[in-house]
Amino acid sequence: MAGAAVTDERRELAAAARHFYQRGWMVGTAGNLSARASAGGFWITASGRHKGELTDKDFIRVDMDGQVLESPDLQGRPSAETSIHQAIYRAFPETGAIFHVHSVEANIAAHWGEKGRLRLPALEMIKGLGVWEENPLVDLPVFENLPHVPDISALIAERLEQERPQIPALLINLHGATVWGKDCTAALHHTELLEYIFRYMVTARMAGLGGYA
Ligand SMILES: CSC[C@@H](O)[C@@H](O)C(=O)COP(=O)(O)O
Numbered sequence: 495m496a497g498a499a500v501t502d503e504r505r506e507l508a509a510a511a512r513h514f515y516q517r518g519w520m521v522g523t524a525g526n527l528s529a530r531a532s533a534g535g536f537w538i539t540a541s542g543r544h545k546g547e548l549t550d551k552d553f554i555r556v557d558m559d560g561q562v563l564e565s566p567d568l569q570g571r572p573s574a575e576t577s578i579h580q581a582i583y584r585a586f587p588e589t590g591a592i593f594h595v596h597s598v599e600a601n602i603a604a605h606w607g608e609k610g611r612l613r614l615p616a617l618e619m620i621k622g623l624g625v626w627e628e629n630p631l632v633d634l635p636v637f638e639n640l641p642h643v644p645d646i647s648a649l650i651a652e653r654l655e656q657e658r659p660q661i662p663a664l665l666i667n668l669h670g671a672t673v674w675g676k677d678c679t680a681a682l683h684h685t686e687l688l689e690y691i692f693r694y695m696v697t698a699r700m701a702g703l704g705g706y707a
């Protein structure tokens with residue numbers, strides 16, 4: 495992390511962002527990351543920041559209603575997608591960190607979703623996302639990429655209230671995945687695993703397997 499004097503949850507968030515940026519999942523400022531703050535509320539990336547070199551000034555601490563509690567950079571404003579993070583923290587109080595990334599593979603795989611769900615192949619890797627059955631039928635919730643982010647958040651909040659996703663993740667169509675975990679380490683593992691599954695799906699189609707399951 496370039497020149498950062500970060501001492502709280504922001505250190506882990508900046509490291510995760512750099513890792514995702516290097517994988518091409520957060521190019522051109524895309525994506526956002528948050529973690530519950532020991533000081534209260536959650537730290538979230540400020541809007542429009544480059545994710546390869548985040549410092550403590552690139553995060554804003556907000557409460558569960560999205561109101562700013564702490565902003566080291568007075569010019570900063572919370573991620574435009576903060577309301578999506580709020581919806582997930584509210585629905586699942588045990589969630590400690592949420593990562594939203596934009597990969598090419600997620601956007602291709604989204605084309606194979608139907609009726610708000612994307613069936614994932616029963617790969618061994620799905621165990622890392624908490625599903626231990628043999629040959630599980632796992633559907634990832636998919637949401638429309640509405641132009642007004644709070645409208646997407648409202649759909650997410652409504653659906654999460656009705657059904658808990660089988661894995662800690664959701665997809666916004668032609669936009670990207672949002673993945674969560676009990677802490678930054680778990681959220682990072684879950685993000686890598688889901689992106690592996692998307693990569694498998696795309697590669698399997700390209701290899702002419704006639705599907706991916
Ligand atoms: C690089 S455009 C992507 C944005 O529109 C958005 O989807 C995104 O993920 C980042 O928004 P941000 O407000 O910086 O958190």
Ligand SMILES: [Zn+2]
Nearest residue numbers: 525575594670
């Ligand atoms: Zn986004």
